[in-house]
Amino acid sequence: MQNLIRFSEHILFLEPSHETDRPLLAAIVGSERTLLIDAGNSLRHANLFLNHLKTFNIQGDWLAITHHDWDHVFGLSEFKIPVIAHYSTRDEIKKLQCLSWADEALEQRVRDKTQTSFSAINIKKELGNERDVVIPLPNITYMVQMSMDLGGVSCLIEHVGGDHAYDSSVVYIPEEKVLFVGDAMYANTKTWSYTTENTLKLIHKLEKYDLEVCFLSHQEKPLTKAEYLHELNVLRDIAVLTEKFKGDRKSISEELANRLARSLSEDEIETIDFFLNGFHGAT
Template identity: 80%
Template sequence: MQKLVKISDRSLFLPPSHETDRPLLAAIVGSERTLLIDAGNSSRHATLFLQQLKALNIQGDWLVITHHDWDHVFGLSEFKIPVISHFNTRDEIKKLQYLSWTDEALDQRVKDKTQTSSSAENIKKELGTERDVVFPLPNITYTDQVTIDLGGVSCLIEHVGGDHAYDSSVVYIPEEKVLFVGDAMYANTMNWSYTAEKTLKLIQKLEQYDVELCFLSHQDKPLTKAEYQHELSVLKNIATLIQVFQGDKSSIAEELVNRLHRSLSEDELETIDFFINGLHS
């Protein structure tokens, strides 16, 4: 069972679980109010989070949803507090209200290429036979960004987009120099692709934050400042090179080696492939 981890006196997170693709959930605790980040991939996941917070006498006042993917919203019904999201996230959650989650419906969406096979299988494993998912709609929406004052600490919630989900938002805590990036830095999982245009726009927004710790929703440990800057640099370099070399992997890899002054990791080579996929999507 995943257990809450304390980042500081003001912030905690429940680490992700890869067995059924449970994302990271978090709480930012001010002197007056508490903001929770993401609803989890099921009622069980949400309940686990809320029970562990309760054991520490922490109760959420608001919940923010980073984007509309199933694993971030299936636990919504367990949160009896106002929900904040980007207006596009609210629209996407509303669409989920009309979908069926039976095996047959999931398998058909996989065939139609509107859902990945891995997400369909994870939904089956996480929910079991209890597939009656309820999606309360967010009460508060924003267009670009909104700042929440929790008392002694604030949270800047900003829409950043990206290839993974066009409605992606991040949560930045300036007093802590902590950034919760959700899934925004990940590729489009329907065809495992990045595009140069969306990536460069995303990075331009992310570079404005002074970050000491960065949390990605499906990564066990946060990125340090150096690791975070490295990830942004690699994405930015490949996004630029894909435009210059138009998908020539060997030329992109060679130039990236020259810039980094070392050989490339398997993840970096895979990222080049994802950008090449983006040229043909």
């Protein structure tokens, strides 16, 4: 059961679920308006979120989309409010509107490597046999960033890019020192890769935020400031070491272990593999 959690006076979030890859959904509540974050991976997911909000007497005024992946936009038609997205997210949703989600079409895209088998499986599990997906286009787009005053609390929405999705945006609430990064810190799941160039550009954008808490869309618990900075530093170190040692796994692993003064975790070893996939794929 996914619960709606009141994180603070202004922030509520619906927990993510790994069962069908449902991402975290959130509401930023001001005294005058409310911004919702992401639309969910189905109409059921969207309605679960909206019904939970009703129990708190909350209705959204705007909906911000962090990026175009199916699990963040398939619930869009349930939201009868203006939708905000980066202009490239709007372009990608246009492409999604033309696709079939029937078994044959999903399986062909998996063979073509334009869709992951993981997403195809979860689409089937989440939607069942009713896959006539309607994805309305966003009403409001921006090039770099936009901000809004909700009354007593404000939000900055900024495009940051990254390997997971080039259209990724984040939502920052300065009064709360909270950052919603969507999937921006994750790898490219089609090729299971990070590239050094995109990662270093992303980190440069993310590290400027003065935050105490960071929410990732598919992580059960938010990151503390220390955890967030550690994640950024490890990504930066591996990116730099990948270039320095020209994709040599042994040298990268040994140097990173020396810097951390401990053995590497499974996640860190996997992250090195993702950078090597990106490095060798680009060379």
